[in-house]
Amino acid sequence: MVNNCSVHGVVISNYEELNILQELELELNLDVWQRGLPGVRDAVVMVTPENRREFFSELESHSIQYYVQLEDVVQALENHEADVINYKIRRRNGAMPFNDYPRYAEVDAYMERIAREHSNIVTIVTAGNSFEGRPIKYLRISTTNFRDTSKPIYFMDAALHAREWVTTPVTLYSIHRLVEDLSSEERDLLEDVDWIILPIANPDGYEYSHTNERLWRRTRSYRPELNATCYGVDANRNFDVNFNTVGVSPDPCANTYPGPHAFSEPETQIIRDILLEHSGRIQIYMNIHSYGNYVLYGYGNASLPDNALELHYVGAAMGAAIDAKKLPQALYYSVGNSNMVLYQSSGSAQDYGQLFVPFSYTLELPGYAYWFQVPPDYIDQINTETWAGIVETARLSKLFYRASL
Incomplete structure (x- = not known):
């Protein structure tokens, strides 16, 4: 899933640009790691080979600045796994589950x-x-x-x-x-x-x-009658309050599918x-x-x-x-x-x-x-x-x- 993926910072200057980013998230099935706060924090978005060209084109058409934060997600995940393994080795017999x-x-x-x-x-x-x-x-x-x-x-x-x-x-x-x-x-x-x-x-x-996919976000329920290849839903969009109204995707494969x-x-x-x-x-x-x-x-x-x-x-x-x-x-x-x-x-x-x-x-x-x-x-x-x-x-x-x- 993360092969050839990269992560980019997106400069959010106002709430209009924040709304544009959310529209792109749903339209292009982006994995938005951080939405950003206008004038305070940049957004952080993981881009795939399938949505990279259109995403950058849309940002440029709205004069929204972006930059590379992480060239190779796979390499970053491998480094993270090595960090975790080395940490466990260093603290063997001394680490509790809470640390x-x-x-x-x-x-x-x-x-x-x-x-x-x-x-x-x-x-x-x-x-x-x-x-x-x-x-x-x-x-x-x-x-x-x-x-x-x-x-x-x-x-x-x-x-x-x-x-x-x-x-x-x-x-x-x-x-x-x-x-x-x-x-x-x-x-x-x-x-x-x-x-x-x-x-x-x-x-x-x-x-x-x-065990399988470090960046997996959703549950693992399987409903082949809805989609034969995609598993789970966004559990934090699955509660019965304003359900399925804003900030969600109708795509059963999307990270924000409710x-x-x-x-x-x-x-x-x-x-x-x-x-x-x-x-x-x-x-x-x-x-x-x-x-x-x-x-x-x-x-x-x-x-x-x-x-x-x-x-x-x-x-x-x-x-x-x-x-x-x-x-x-x-x-x-x-x-x-x-x-x-x-x-x-x-x-x-x-x-x-x-x-x-x-x-x-x-x-x-x-x-x-x-x-x-x-x-x-x-x-x-x-x-x-x-x-x-x-x-x-x-x-x-x-x-x-x-x-x-």
Whole structure:
């Protein structure tokens, strides 16, 4: 798939050019790695031999500047694979799943061990199976077994987009900090908040991105009656809110194909059911993605929830807490409505969560200059800085929840 592909930066000067890029994405089936922010961040687009000539021609016809960022995607992926292998060799017998790029089985084993060794506060839940039959599991962490309704729930998930490997370690590190390495200064996070943590929301795609195609984004469902050659849908366009309206492609082979109907995927059904089961108590839903340094909230069609001011306040507090610990070369987090800051979308987990949860976010982790192929040496940094943001939002969730009781 990535043979003879290249990656290009596209200078986005205004929102008209941003809209042109999104139109080209759908028309040419482009893989847009970063949409860009007018006057702030350039877009990043992977170009194939099939769409290269037309893409460049369209950009030039609108006087939109572009430049090469990566000549050879295959070589970059090979370098990334070598980095991961060397990292594992260096840290052999010393790496935990939360400071590594773990496979599905490693994540499963870690969760099972945590639940077994800390059964007084941790329960493992098998919520259902993926399309290919992999159990999708999450942890419930609570000192009161979720019985104390005066405590808010913090729900986070990761790897809904398969290729975004760096998201899963953040969830595992959060488990580690809450259960295995709880500091006295953070004891309130365990005692006053209940947690639902789902480290791999799309296990089929996640495994496929490890074994077959590193840049695979979608689920792995197969519907030959719709298309005999293309698999999966964009799970983050498969939720039942403004479904199949903006920012999606009708092409079953496209990265932004939303699926034949809302909740066609067992993976999105599981997230839906968690949100519905705990509606009223979940105060924060954090749908973790990579990359771009964003804290985003609904709605993807540019309309705003009634509590947009509070959403922005909590999101800005998260971004500031992370930025206080960021690396010098990292971008500062941008905070805002996902349509206005990033791009239009429909059927997203963030938007669906907002129907039931006061504070529903898409968190886009740093990519530095490595896009989806973040070298594993950065994992510890991303974990610790993101945890600072999670701590901040968890404490704010307590305040807002108590005020609502």
